[in-house]
Amino acid sequence: MAFRLKLVPDHTTIDFFRWQWLTFGISALAMVASVLLVLIMGLNFGIDFKGGTSIRTESPNAFDVGTYRQALTALDLGDVSITEVFDPGFAADRHVAMIRIGTTDATGSVTPEELTRIETALKAADPQVTFASVESVGPKVSGELIKTAFYAVGAATFGIMVYIWLRFEWQFALGAVISLIHDVLLTVGIFSLFQLKFDLTTIAALLTTLGYSVNDTVVVFDRLRENLIKFKAMPLIDVMNLTVNETLSRTIMTAVTTALALGAMLIFGGDVIRGFVFAMLWGVFVGCYSTVYVAKNIVLWLGVKRDWGKKEDDGPAGTKFADVK
Missing domain, CATH: 3.30.70.2040 (Alpha-Beta Plaits)
Structure with missing residues (x-):
C-alpha cells in the first residue's frame, strides 16, 4: 500500500470554541498593541515612502x-x-x-x-x-505612494467584503473583513516592532496575504453553508466546530506547503525580497489563525439564517446572489 503522509487525522473532534473568549481576546489585544506600536515606534519606511x-x-x-x-x-x-x-x-x-x-x-x-x-x-x-x-x-512622489498604498489595501478589503456578502450573507462578510483587518494590523505591527523595512513590496505582500486569507475563509464558509443545510437541527456552534474540523486537514496542508516554499525563499532568496517573503510567511500564519478563531467567532455571535435549501428547485444554497462565480 502506498505511503500517504497525514498531518491531520481523517476525523477530528477539536472544540475550537472551548477557549473562544481567550483566543478572541488575544486577537483583540494583539490588534490594539499593533496600533500602539505604529503610533509609538512608527514604521521603518523604505525609500519608496520616505523619499x-x-x-x-x-x-x-x-x-x-x-x-x-x-x-x-x-x-x-x-x-x-x-x-x-x-x-x-x-x-x-x-x-x-x-x-x-x-x-x-x-x-x-x-x-x-x-x-x-x-x-x-x-x-x-x-x-x-x-x-x-x-x-x-522625491517627497511628493513618496507621499502619493503612501496614499495609493492605503487606497489599494482599503479597496481590496472592501471588494472582498462585497463579494462574500453577495456569495453568502452579510454576517459572513463582516466576519471575513474583521479577520482581514486583524491580519493586516498584526503584519504592520510586527514590522513596527522589529523595525523591518516597510516599502511597496511589503504592500504587495499585504495584498497577497489578503487573498490567501480570504481564500481559506471562503473554503470554511462554503462548507459551513453546506452543513447548515444538512444539519438544520444542530446548534450553530456545533455546526461550526464540525465545519472547521472537516476543513482542518485542507487548511493545515495548504499552510504547510505554502510555508515550505516561502521558507526556502526566505533563506535563499536574498535580502532584496526578504521583507516581502517575511510578510507573506507571517501572513500565512495569522491568516490561518484568524480564519479559525476570528472570522467564525464573529459569525457565531451575529448568527446566520438556517432556512437555506428548503426546496430542491430553489437553486444553489445561500442568498439570491449565491450563483455569483
Whole structure:
C-alpha cells in the first residue's frame, strides 16, 4: 500500500470554541498593541515612502559602518543611514551595505555631482567599493505612494467584503473583513516592532496575504453553508466546530506547503525580497489563525439564517446572489 503522509487525522473532534473568549481576546489585544506600536515606534519606511536616495554598495573588503560614516560626514548630506546587509547566500568576500540619504530638497534625490562626491569619498575609505544600485524618490512622489498604498489595501478589503456578502450573507462578510483587518494590523505591527523595512513590496505582500486569507475563509464558509443545510437541527456552534474540523486537514496542508516554499525563499532568496517573503510567511500564519478563531467567532455571535435549501428547485444554497462565480 502506498505511503500517504497525514498531518491531520481523517476525523477530528477539536472544540475550537472551548477557549473562544481567550483566543478572541488575544486577537483583540494583539490588534490594539499593533496600533500602539505604529503610533509609538512608527514604521521603518523604505525609500519608496520616505523619499530620498538609497545606495547599495558592494566590496570584497570587510565593511565598517564607522569608516563609511566618517567618510560621508564631511559632505554635509544631512540625514544619512548606513546599515550592513547580511545574507547566507553571500560569498565570504562579498560585503554589502545600504546607504540611505534623506530628502534634502524638492527633488528628494542627490545630484550627479553629489553622487560623484559620495563615490569618491567612499573609495578613499575603501578603493574596491562599487555602487550596485542607486534609487531616488522625491517627497511628493513618496507621499502619493503612501496614499495609493492605503487606497489599494482599503479597496481590496472592501471588494472582498462585497463579494462574500453577495456569495453568502452579510454576517459572513463582516466576519471575513474583521479577520482581514486583524491580519493586516498584526503584519504592520510586527514590522513596527522589529523595525523591518516597510516599502511597496511589503504592500504587495499585504495584498497577497489578503487573498490567501480570504481564500481559506471562503473554503470554511462554503462548507459551513453546506452543513447548515444538512444539519438544520444542530446548534450553530456545533455546526461550526464540525465545519472547521472537516476543513482542518485542507487548511493545515495548504499552510504547510505554502510555508515550505516561502521558507526556502526566505533563506535563499536574498535580502532584496526578504521583507516581502517575511510578510507573506507571517501572513500565512495569522491568516490561518484568524480564519479559525476570528472570522467564525464573529459569525457565531451575529448568527446566520438556517432556512437555506428548503426546496430542491430553489437553486444553489445561500442568498439570491449565491450563483455569483
